[in-house]
Amino acid sequence: MNNDGQKKILVAFDGSPSSRNALRQAITLGERRRRPVEVLAVVPDYEGDLELVGVSNLKETLRGPTDRLAAQAREVADSLSAEVDIRVEHGEAYEKIIDAAKTDDCDLIVMGRRGLRRMERMLMGSVTARVISHSGTNVLVIPRDADIGWENICVATDGSQYSEAALELAIEYARELDGRITIVAAVDSHPEYYGGATDFVDKMGEKATANLRDAAGKVKAAGVSVQTLLLRGEPAQELTDMAKREGCGIIFAGSRGRSGIKKLLMGSVTEKIIGMACCPVFVAKSRD
Template sequence: MEQIKSILATTDFSETSANAAQRAAIVSRTLDAKCTIANVISRGTLNALHDLMAPDSSDELEHVLVDDALEKLHKLAAGLKSEYGVEAAVSVSAGSVLRQIAQQAESQGASLIVMGAHGSGFVRDLLIGSTTDRVLRKTDRPMLVVRKKPAGDYQRVLVPVDFSERSGAAIALAHVVAPKAELVLMHAYQVPYEGHLRMAGVAESKMVELRQSAKDEAARQLEEFVAGIGVSGASIRPLLVQGQAASAIVEQAAKLECDLIAIGKQGLRMIEELVLGSVTRQVLEQAPCDVLVADRKRH
């Protein structure tokens, strides 16, 4: 797992995006990484305002918006320096929000993108429906989605695993972002096609036997996986649960009071829907804590 040397945090100056900036500063301080706080002035917003203004005043309006954003960013950066001792750079751009975030991450060599879970403008829109898919597809960098005001370093991270290489990458990334945290490696198992078997009239005694068999096999695989992950210095706790992936992730994160969930974009079997599918959406929408989405290519 490559080290995180540069972090890009997006902000629309809402409370949740301020939380994201604070979390970016904490991670930056922990990892001694460069931190940049960026605001994007939506091209759609500019176009709408231009339609209301005289043609000769439209460029002036854009300059006013950029200057206002820069003033707010410098104030935010000053607060981060005062509270966390982190010197954050600032950046303002105008255009397509998705394209600007991807381009800034690329130009700055950002190893991690940090965003608020909800916002008053573009950050909110980025996490609704297919727009999430587009953001995650536009960059091969990991994304940290911040839901709560940070209270310090992450203490406990839930990492759903399906024993694939992608699960290993998510574990490695979680350990980089949260080096002091306990990593709870959770595998959710189910009897394949249990609902169909019940509808077909399979006896309950046979269902009990199938559940025990599935549990035993999952426990064996989890034990082997944990023994072979090779994350040096990490505090590891294996966890086996029965149930559907997304709901089990959300429930266990709340039950164990985890402050971060780390998931991979791709995997096998249980987690293959994490390729920007319904599991990712469900976790992002319902998670009681921050969510770290591992990248696809950079491990």
């Protein structure tokens, strides 16, 4: 198969069970979409005093983890009889991942998510958080034991250009992979949040309903089956509970991105969804 000129899927790999599963899922997606898969493992630079630990040959010392990561990635690919490009680099992980996605013409970065306990699931890994914040490339975050399901695709919408980008990509994937779309809007109606201002909550509900109607119209126009749901409560919690209840195989959500120090402070609805969801989360970047 000739992949010249095709966009690639980049998999961030560190040898962990979550990254192994991410690679398996990426390979399957690449086969379905006829996209080449590239694997990048990053070994942190050693900053200690090599003389103090009795290391005389730096090149030979660093080759150990490099060869080990490459072999682990190759093992996963071989188990699926897949051809993938594998490379290992040294440096800051998130920077190398972002640079590779840009220079290698990748339109999707796939990363695994660790954590089984509730507190671990609520926290996104620092590398993943930085990649999402700093990169202009779409990012797919996959929990350790999750498979990507395309039959029922959930899309979170708030009417912004960022959720519009998520919807456009969800439609593209649904049409190509024969899925249907569930569009969800959530209104945080907790009385303590709005100080009992019921009129404001009602207006928020009306706006969310209008956003759902507009989004559903676009999906229908693309020839994709669609349903809409309006949820009330804490958005991330309500959406992830709904996704589990409705059997959604993937959630599409937009990401605003940040500048300066805000890029290091995660906490938006999308980031909470990533930490709480049992299914993969596709973080779409605005195309403008």
